[in-house]
Structures are given as structure tokens and as C-alpha cells.
Amino acid sequence: MSMVMESPGSRQLLPVSCDVAVVGAGLSGALVARRLAEEDLTVAVLEAGEVAGGATGHGGGLALLGTPESYVALSAREGEARARHIWEYTRRNLDILTSLAASVGIAVRRVGSLRLVREGAAAEQLQQSVSLLTEAGFSARLEDATELDMLVGLRTSEDMAFDPVALTQALLAHPHISVQTNTEVKSIEPEGDELGVWARRQYLRTRAVVLAGGAHVVHLNHTLAQGMKVWPVQAVDCICSEAVPIPLVLSEGRVLLQNWEGRQQLTAWSASPAEGPGSLLAQTAEWFCPQATMLERYSGWFVQSRDSLPLVGELPGLPRVYAVSGLGPWGMSWVFVAVEQLLALMLHNEDPGLLSLKRVWEP
Ligand SMILES: Cc1cc2nc3c(=O)[nH]c(=O)nc-3n(C[C@H](O)[C@H](O)[C@H](O)COP(=O)(O)OP(=O)(O)OC[C@H]3O[C@@H](n4cnc5c(N)ncnc54)[C@H](O)[C@@H]3O)c2cc1C
Incomplete structure (x- = not known):
């Protein structure tokens, strides 16, 4: 049985030791915690504020196919093969969302989306994007948008809507997960074969740490801040x-x-x-x-x-301290696949490939 200590004002008991400590109880932290708990690991989630009180609680839960910039611009910048690979990741993201939400009883609606433009040059780009997307195996079509006082729109049908707060709460409801709110992590120090996690008035020993602190994670690690x-x-x-x-x-x-x-x-x-x-x-x-x-x-x-893709991996000089970060403004289009890559690294030592955070310090 693991020892526990009680903190003033805490909602749950924080274990003195656990297999993995997750910093942040937004959607990314909840996903990591759930997947690890399902592997029979004990997980402590430390949250500075409230569960889903960060971006997760303020976003609309629209998980879109693709990235914000037009596919033609993405292909010009990254090359066609890499652009296709990036969109495939976001499609995989939607597949994971669908099966995961079903497994915890949260509704997901397939709502589609319409990317609108008002000017001729942008409409031409949209047309080119539709051709490239079709060639790459994605279903996208051009639609007249004059009813919306716009010129045309690029229509995709796979985009999903869901309640990110409900999903976060459902993921955290697992007997192997303890959640400690109002507990801001201040530092993480290597201690022999383990790691010490220092929060205000609290201390935890663990075998691994995952930083899932959203926009605030830059305060905890210099390498992440640089990237x-x-x-x-x-x-x-x-x-x-x-x-x-x-x-x-x-x-x-x-x-x-x-x-x-x-x-x-x-x-x-x-x-x-x-x-x-x-x-x-x-x-x-x-x-x-x-x-x-x-x-x-x-x-x-x-x-x-800097290249608009999430950063996933182990931090340099800090063995067994991992991060899933930089999800960007379309974070719901990435969070499920980014966490999948992180878990493949943590559990099976598989490289996160395109999302690897090594690209911050390696050319
Ligand atoms: C207003 C708004 C609308 C959005 N709409 C969409 C949308 O429609 N579609 C879409 O794809 N994306 C959208 N996004 C982006 C998306 O919401 C985020 O990418 C996603 O929620 C990020 O989840 P997260 O778990 O990484 O971060 P967060 O939800 O921010 O969670 C991080 C948590 O970590 C905690 N934390 C930070 N530092 C520490 C520390 N040192 N110790 C302990 N805890 C700490 C924070 O308190 C926070 O609760 C939107 C974002 C915002 C802000």
C-alpha cells in the first residue's frame, strides 16, 4: 500500500510516491494519466488551479482536420509528402478521439467545417488546396458561400465537436489516478534513480514526470521555453x-x-x-x-x-522527464495523437518522429 499525506485544503490525498507524476490537469495531462493508469501504473496529477481550468476549459472543443494554414501553403513550405503526413496525423487524432470518448461515455459529434474566403486570390488558393487534398486522399470540396456573404468555402466532413471539460473529468476518474488541485509544481530535481517533484508545501517522489502544463510549461523548463x-x-x-x-x-x-x-x-x-x-x-x-x-x-x-507542430519527448539532461507541449491554437486537432506518440516513447521507447522535441536543439 502506498503512503499518503494530506495537504491543507486539498481535495484528495497526495501520495508520497507514485510511478508517474503529471503536471497539469488539462486535456493533455488527463489523457497521459489515463493511458498510464490503464497500464497499471500509479499516477499523481498535480494541478496549479482547477481540473480543466486552463485552455481546455475555455476552448470550444472543435477538433479539426488539418492545420490552420491552407493546404497549398503548407505543401509549399513543408513539401507535399510532409504536408500529407501532417494532415494524416490530424486524421489519426480524430480516430483516437472517437474511440477514446466512446470508451468513457462522452458524446462526440461529427460536425464538419467550412473554411471561408472572401477574395479571388484566396479562392484560387482554396481551389488548389482542394485538388492537392483530393490527390493526397482527403475528402474536401469547394462550396459556394455567397449565402454567408463570403465567396467560397473548403468543406471537410470529418471534423468533430465534443465537450473537453467532460472528457477531461471522465479520463481522470480512474482508481490509479490521484488528482491534487491548487498545487503548483515549482521544480523537478533528479534524486538518485528517482525524481523529486517540489510543489508549494508539498513533495513527491516518482519514477517519471510528464509536463502537460499548457502555456505555463515554459516557466518550468528552459529548453521548452526556447522552442x-x-x-x-x-x-x-x-x-x-x-x-x-x-x-x-x-x-x-x-x-x-x-x-x-x-x-x-x-x-x-x-x-x-x-x-x-x-x-x-x-x-x-x-x-x-x-x-x-x-x-x-x-x-x-x-x-x-517554431514549426507549429507539437513538441513531444524527453527533456535533455533530465532523464524520465517528458513533455507534451506546443499544441498551438488548434490543440484539439493534435492532443490525442501527440499523447499517443508520447506514450509510445515512454512505454516502448519509440521515437515520436515528426513531433519529437529533439528538433528544438538538433538542426
Ligand atoms: C479560448 C480558447 C479557445 C480554444 N478553442 C479551440 C478549439 O476550438 N479547437 C482547438 O483545437 N483548440 C482550441 N484551443 C486550444 C486548446 O484548447 C488547447 O490546445 C488545449 O486545451 C490544451 O490543453 P492542455 O491540457 O495542453 O493545456 P491546458 O488546458 O491549459 O492545461 C494545462 C494545465 O496545467 C496547469 N499547470 C500549468 N503549470 C503548472 C504547474 N507548474 N504546476 C501545476 N499545474 C500547472 C494549468 O493550470 C492548466 O490547468 C482553444 C484555446 C483557448 C484558450
Whole structure:
């Protein structure tokens, strides 16, 4: 039987030792914890705030196929083979989401999405993207979008919507997982063959640590901080007179508009100091729902690697300290497949390939 100690104000007992400590109780931390618990390992999840209180609790739970930039731009930058590989990862992500959500009784809806453009040059790019995607084996088609006061849209059908908070909570409900909220991890130190995890007024010994701290993970590790950019994101929940017919993707993937539990959720992110997410939100709201009643507004941050793909792997100089990070503004399109890669590394020593965080320090 493992020893436990009680912390003031804690909701559960934090074990003194465990097989793996996971830093962060967002969707990525919950996924890691669940998969490890299913391998009969004991897992302690340490969370600075509340379960799903970070980006997971403020995102709309739209898991899209592909990446924000157009497929033609991605192919030009990465080459066609790598672009296809990247989109295949996001399709695999949707497959994992479907089976995992079913296994814990959480509903997932196949909602599809429409990437809209308003100008002729962008419409031409979209047309080229459709041709390349079709050649690469993806189902995508061009649709007239004049009813939405846009020119055309690229329609995909595999995109999914789900409740990320409910999924996070369901994943954490496992007898091998203990969750400690209001426990911010301050440092991780190698101690012989084990690791010491120091949180405020608390200490834990473990065989391995996984950093799944979302945007805040840059404060815990210098290597991760070096490999990442931090960008602002804003979301508003509102009620509009007309619901959108399908989740809409605008401004080259920087704006998402979707119906969510009887409301419309509008999310925008910016990777440019010149154009903050606030102005993108305002433009889109003016365009689609000028009479909207605002219910809630959220401002936060997300981290993205320099090549926009997640970072998965073991940290240099810190054996058995792993990270899943840099999920970016379309984190739901990556989190399931990124965690799958991380678990393959931790349990079977398989290289995370395209997602390996070695690319931060290796050319
Ligand atoms: C407003 C908004 C809308 C979004 N909408 C979408 C969308 O529609 N589709 C999509 O694909 N993506 C979307 N995203 C992105 C997506 O939500 C994130 O990529 C995803 O939720 C990240 O999950 P995570 O578990 O890595 O991070 P988080 O959910 O942020 O979880 C990290 C947790 O770690 C904790 N933590 C951090 N540091 C420490 C520490 N030192 N000690 C202990 N705990 C710590 C934090 O408190 C937090 O709870 C959105 C993001 C935002 C902010």
C-alpha cells in the first residue's frame, strides 16, 4: 500500500510516491494519466488551479482536420509528402478521439467545417488546396458561400465537436489516478534513480514526470521555453439571432465560429503584434452576428513550436522527464495523437518522429 499525506485544503490525498507524476490537469495531462493508469501504473496529477481550468476549459472543443494554414501553403513550405503526413496525423487524432470518448461515455459529434474566403486570390488558393487534398486522399470540396456573404468555402466532413471539460473529468476518474488541485509544481530535481517533484508545501517522489502544463510549461523548463512562441487568444460566447450552419474557419485559421450548447462561440488568435485577436473577433462578430448578446469573454495564451507542430519527448539532461507541449491554437486537432506518440516513447521507447522535441536543439 502506498503512503499518503494530506495537504491543507486539498481535495484528495497526495501520495508520497507514485510511478508517474503529471503536471497539469488539462486535456493533455488527463489523457497521459489515463493511458498510464490503464497500464497499471500509479499516477499523481498535480494541478496549479482547477481540473480543466486552463485552455481546455475555455476552448470550444472543435477538433479539426488539418492545420490552420491552407493546404497549398503548407505543401509549399513543408513539401507535399510532409504536408500529407501532417494532415494524416490530424486524421489519426480524430480516430483516437472517437474511440477514446466512446470508451468513457462522452458524446462526440461529427460536425464538419467550412473554411471561408472572401477574395479571388484566396479562392484560387482554396481551389488548389482542394485538388492537392483530393490527390493526397482527403475528402474536401469547394462550396459556394455567397449565402454567408463570403465567396467560397473548403468543406471537410470529418471534423468533430465534443465537450473537453467532460472528457477531461471522465479520463481522470480512474482508481490509479490521484488528482491534487491548487498545487503548483515549482521544480523537478533528479534524486538518485528517482525524481523529486517540489510543489508549494508539498513533495513527491516518482519514477517519471510528464509536463502537460499548457502555456505555463515554459516557466518550468528552459529548453521548452526556447522552442516555443507564446501568442494571445481571445474567445467570446454570445447569442446571435441566427446560428451558423456548420463550424466556420476564417482568416486563415485564426478565427473559429461555432454553435456550442445553444450559444455561438467565437475564438480568435493572433501571431502578429500588429493585429491582436480582439480586432479579428470584432470584425468577425460585425460580419456574422452584429446584434449578438455577449455572455462571456476570455483572454489567454497558447504556446506553439517554431514549426507549429507539437513538441513531444524527453527533456535533455533530465532523464524520465517528458513533455507534451506546443499544441498551438488548434490543440484539439493534435492532443490525442501527440499523447499517443508520447506514450509510445515512454512505454516502448519509440521515437515520436515528426513531433519529437529533439528538433528544438538538433538542426
Ligand atoms: C479560448 C480558447 C479557445 C480554444 N478553442 C479551440 C478549439 O476550438 N479547437 C482547438 O483545437 N483548440 C482550441 N484551443 C486550444 C486548446 O484548447 C488547447 O490546445 C488545449 O486545451 C490544451 O490543453 P492542455 O491540457 O495542453 O493545456 P491546458 O488546458 O491549459 O492545461 C494545462 C494545465 O496545467 C496547469 N499547470 C500549468 N503549470 C503548472 C504547474 N507548474 N504546476 C501545476 N499545474 C500547472 C494549468 O493550470 C492548466 O490547468 C482553444 C484555446 C483557448 C484558450
